[in-house]
Amino acid sequence: MSDYVVTDARTLAGDRVDIKIRDGAIAAVGPDVADPGSVPADRHFAADGRLVTPPLVEPHLHLDATGTAGDPRWNQSGTLAEGIDIWADYKEGIDADDIIERATRTVEWYAAHGVTRIRTHADATEPSLTTVKTLCALRDTVADLVDLQVVAFPQDGILTRERNERLFREAIEAGVDVVGAIPHNEHTREDGVASVQLACDLAEEHALPLDLHIDETDDPGSRFTEVLASEAIKRDIGDRTTASHATAMHSYDNAYAAKVVSLLAESGVSVVTNPPDNAVLQGSYDDYPRRRGHTRIDQLQTAGVTVGLGHDSVLDPWYHYGVGDPLDAAFILIHYAHMAGREDVATLWEMLTEANAAVVGADDYGLAAGTEGSLVVYEATDGFDALRRQAPRRLVLRDGEPIAETAPAETTLYRTDESRALDFSY
Ligand code: FE2
Numbered sequence: 001m002s003d004y005v006v007t008d009a010r011t012l013a014g015d016r017v018d019i020k021i022r023d024g025a026i027a028a029v030g031p032d033v034a035d036p037g038s039v040p041a042d043r044h045f046a047a048d049g050r051l052v053t054p055p056l057v058e059p060h061l062h063l064d065a066t067g068t069a070g071d072p073r074w075n076q077s078g079t080l081a082e083g084i085d086i087w088a089d090y091k092e093g094i095d096a097d098d099i100i101e102r103a104t105r106t107v108e109w110y111a112a113h114g115v116t117r118i119r120t121h122a123d124a125t126e127p128s129l130t131t132v133k134t135l136c137a138l139r140d141t142v143a144d145l146v147d148l149q150v151v152a153f154p155q156d157g158i159l160t161r162e163r164n165e166r167l168f169r170e171a172i173e174a175g176v177d178v179v180g181a182i183p184h185n186e187h188t189r190e191d192g193v194a195s196v197q198l199a200c201d202l203a204e205e206h207a208l209p210l211d212l213h214i215d216e217t218d219d220p221g222s223r224f225t226e227v228l229a230s231e232a233i234k235r236d237i238g239d240r241t242t243a244s245h246a247t248a249m250h251s252y253d254n255a256y257a258a259k260v261v262s263l264l265a266e267s268g269v270s271v272v273t274n275p276p277d278n279a280v281l282q283g284s285y286d287d288y289p290r291r292r293g294h295t296r297i298d299q300l301q302t303a304g305v306t307v308g309l310g311h312d313s314v315l316d317p318w319y320h321y322g323v324g325d326p327l328d329a330a331f332i333l334i335h336y337a338h339m340a341g342r343e344d345v346a347t348l349w350e351m352l353t354e355a356n357a358a359v360v361g362a363d364d365y366g367l368a369a370g371t372e373g374s375l376v377v378y379e380a381t382d383g384f385d386a387l388r389r390q391a392p393r394r395l396v397l398r399d400g401e402p403i404a405e406t407a408p409a410e411t412t413l414y415r416t417d418e419s420r421a422l423d424f425s426y
Contacts, residue, residue, distance in 0.1 A: 003027075004373065004400045005034040005044045009052035011367065012349050012383050016049065021373035024399040028369055045395050047377050051386050053349065054367045055116040055374040055398065056326045057356035060211075060244055060272045060310025062153075062318075063120040063138070064131040065090070067102035069315040079284040080216065084155065084185075086317035091126045099134040104142065106314050109324030111145040112404040114376035114393045118146050119211065119360050121153035121180060124171035125164050132171045145403055149360060151211050153180040158198060159191040165198075172202055179203040182213040183224035184248075192224050200231045209240035209361065211272075216245035218282055218293045220252050229263035238268030242359055244310070246271055246295040247278050257296060265303040270359050273297055274312035275333040277319045297337055301347070308359040309333060309351040326352055327390045334387065345384045373400035379408045381425065389424055 004021040011017060018034035020027045028034065036044040068090050075082050103120075110118060122135040132152060139148040152171035158164050158181060172179060181199035183192035196212065203210045215222045225246050232238035243264065249257055264271065273295050282293020300307050311329045313319035322328060330348050334340050339348060357365040364372040377395040380386035396404040413422040 002043060003039050004397065005036055005039050006052065006375065006377065006395075006397075007034055007036055007044065007046050008049060009047035009377060010049050010382060012051070012053055012346070014382065017052075019052065019367070019375065021397070021400040024373045025364075026367070026369055026371050026373050029367060045377060049381065050394065051378040051380045051382055051391075052367065053114075053376050053378070054353050054357070054365060054371075055376055055396070056114045056352055057360055057362065058110055058115050058118040058311060058326060059242075059308040059356045059359040060274055060312050061106075061118055061120045062313055062316060063103040063106060063118075063135055064094075064099055064122050064126075065316040065318075066106040066314045067316070069317065069320045074320070075317045077284060078280055080281045080318065083281070083316075083318035087123075087155070090317075091123060091131065094126065094130055096130055096134045099131065100138060100141075103135065103138055106324050107138075107142045107146055107148070109314070111396065112393065112406065113323075113325040113327070114396045114404075115324070115326060116146050116374055116396075116398050116403075117149075117357070117360050117362055119149040119151060119178065121151040121211075121213075122171070122176070123155040124152040124168050124180070125154050125156040127163070127167065129167060129171055129174065132174055132176065136175050145398075149177040151178040151180040152176040153213065154182055154195075155185075157182060157186045157191070158195045159186055169202070172206055172208070176208070178209050178211045179206070180211055180213065183227070184213075184215055184217050184219075184222045193227050196224055196227045196231060200235060200237070204235060204237065209242070210237070211242040211244055214243045214246055215248035216278070217248050218251050218285065218291055219248055222248040225249065226260050226263055229260070229267040229269050232267040232269045233263070240361065241267070241269045242272055242308070243269055244272045245274060245278065247282050247293045249295045250282070250293050251291060257299070261296065261299050261303045261305070264300065264305045270306040270308060270355070271295060271300055272308040272310045272359055273333070273337075274310045274329070275336050276322060276329055277312040279332055279336045280319060292336060294337055297339075306355050306358050307351060308356045309348070310356075325390065327387065330387055331390055342384070345387065348387060349383045374398045379406075385425065
């Protein structure tokens with residue numbers, strides 16, 4: 001493996017640095033630490049002041065359903081429940097080749113956008129478990145682009161029918177990386193609590209982390225996040241446990257929300273918010289005013305809870321849009337969560353990078369000597385500019401090797417007296 005050199009890049013903190021990569025790891029970061037003459041021309045990228053960040057991380061995705069939007073029908077009501085019904089019809093005829101084709105395409109889109117780690121959920125209530133087995137096998141076939149983690153995700157509930165608990169256990173035995181659950185989709189409050197405890201039991205038994213879809217509803221009576229946080233405290237597993245969505249927290253009264261936020265902080269459980277899906281799914285049963293149905297990012301962060309930022313769906317029955325770009329999710333969050341302030345820029349990037357990396361348990365992560373030789377250079381001057389323009393990823397480097405490059409689009413503006421190239425920088 002040979003050296004790779006990036007010169008004159010701008011970090012999120014605003015520092016202009018060179019980055020020298022040797023044997024797949026960062027050897028040095030700082031002003032004038034790299035000599036472009038020491039490497040062949042195709043091993044040098046002159047960033048010329050463009051933004052550089054560590055690689056992006058997708059902490060919450062559904063690769064078994066990706067690319068199925070509109071098949072067999074579109075989600076007309078916009079509800080989570082209709083999405084689950086449509087997916088139930090689709091997965092009846094699902095086969096491995098179909099999943100591989102759709103999932104691989106989405107993984108490639110992610111890689112092109114600078115993502116080198118993806119945590120995907122796999123439906124563990126699909127009776128043949130083709131979903132789980134195929135996504136587990138996909139880990140190897142996409143390993144040159146991304147590290148893929150597979151969550152055993154019991155979409156239709158674990159205790160809702162007898163066979164689902166058996167399938168859930170089989171899915172975990174099949175070699176998944178993470179244990180999931182969906183307590184708000186169980187039939188009763190009691191079954192929801194039992195499903196959280198069962199997921200925790202199995203995670204401990206198999207020494208696996210947990211990532212639960214939890215309280216993804218506008219029902220303020222949905223109170224399973226407190227159960228997960230409590231179990232995490234008692235079992236001391238908070239640092240490898242994630243509460244995904246937790247949108248009911250939006251609708252809790254403030255006194256109860258304060259209790260849950262405090263419990264999460266004490267437990268060490270991280271939260272992942274998924275703005276593309278929850279921006280369109282939540283509030284679907286409301287008249288006006290229509291709730292946004294978002295988890296309480298600011299309160300959680302103030303309390304010290306790690307909050308990751310996921311996309312959740314790309315082209316599926318729950319969210320019809322998407323190109324596999326975490327900056328799309330961030331752009332939605334800016335508007336949806338009132339995070340358009342200038343000081344929110346740093347928070348958004350912290351969520352996209354360090355927080356997401358913490359959720360998936362990434363080690364060797366960062367942009368410093370000794371960390372992995374992976375990074376992203378953007379067609380942007382700084383973090384604000386990259387979010388504003390959802391800037392093309394000029395270079396995606398993984399372990400010192402380029403995995404994607406994007407040339408920026410060229411626009412020509414025609415006016416009556418002139419035509420000229422137009423750019424959108426400021
Ligand atoms: Fe999800």
